[in-house]
Amino acid sequence: MNEIALELLDEIFSRAEDESKICGHEIHVVELLQSYLISRPEHARAWALYGEALRELGRNKDSLIALSRAYELASDTYKGHIAMQIAVLARDFQSPAEAKKWFEIGIKHLGNEFGWPWIICGSNLVALGEFAAAIICFETTINNNHEEKDEAYFNLGLVYRALERYEQAITCFENAIQITPNYDEAKSALDGMRNISKTLNLTLKLRKTLGQIH
Numbered sequence: 001m002n003e004i005a006l007e008l009l010d011e012i013f014s015r016a017e018d019e020s021k022i023c024g025h026e027i028h029v030v031e032l033l034q035s036y037l038i039s040r041p042e043h044a045r046a047w048a049l050y051g052e053a054l055r056e057l058g059r060n061k062d063s064l065i066a067l068s069r070a071y072e073l074a075s076d077t078y079k080g081h082i083a084m085q086i087a088v089l090a091r092d093f094q095s096p097a098e099a100k101k102w103f104e105i106g107i108k109h110l111g112n113e114f115g116w117p118w119i120i121c122g123s124n125l126v127a128l129g130e131f132a133a134a135i136i137c138f139e140t141t142i143n144n145n146h147e148e149k150d151e152a153y154f155n156l157g158l159v160y161r162a163l164e165r166y167e168q169a170i171t172c173f174e175n176a177i178q179i180t181p182n183y184d185e186a187k188s189a190l191d192g193m194r195n196i197s198k199t200l201n202l203t204l205k206l207r208k209t210l211g212q213i214h
Contacts, residue, residue, distance in 0.1 A: 009039055013043070016049055026054075029050065029053035033049060034050065044073035048085065051063045052085060055089050064093070067089065077109075080108070081110070083103075083106035084120070086102045087100075103121040104121075115140075122134040138156040139156065150180040153172045154183065158189065160172060169189075170190065173186045
């Protein structure tokens with residue numbers, strides 16, 4: 001391959017990277033990289049960008065093929081990020097059960113370096129009804145003091161609410177709001193817990209009246 005062709009390939013990849021950072025420019029990334037990858041089929045980063053752009057365009061099957069290829073070629077330090085991309089695709093395109101194994105692979109590679117993998121992994125476990133495992137994920141983000149700590153508290157609160165552990169849920173929502181005062185979802189969730197003790201007392205009174213509690 002001559003020097004001009006090599007320079008052009010470098011320019012195409014650089015352009016693709018720039019376009020990938022702009023919302024709505026996925027078609028540019030796809031057009032640039034589908035030609036680029038013919039000449040440089042061993043470029044893991046290019047496959048990853050290509051796969052993510054395909055996912056945004058709704059070409060899920062093609063995206064999975066591209067991201068799987070990226071994972072095969074990636075270095076150990078990069079595999080974790082790609083595994084998380086595949087996990088999100090599998091969750092949305094296939095099922096939370098199929099996504100679970102990829103989330104586990106991603107977490108194994110990334111460890112506790114980032115908080116966001118634990119958040120989305122925990123959310124996927126919630127979808128599967130695996131609340132105990134989800135709690136561990138959210139607590140990992142909190143205990144490592146990651147920047148997503150507010151989101152972790154909010155999601156942990158949702159789990160406790162689902163488990164009818166209302167006092168713990170309230171504390172989690174309050175913690176999320178303390179970190180991020182304008183956290184509207186946490187505010188709404190906390191507002192929904194208002195006067196829960198009065199509701200519980202009424203239902204307890206009814207159960208006693210009906211002889212359900214001795």
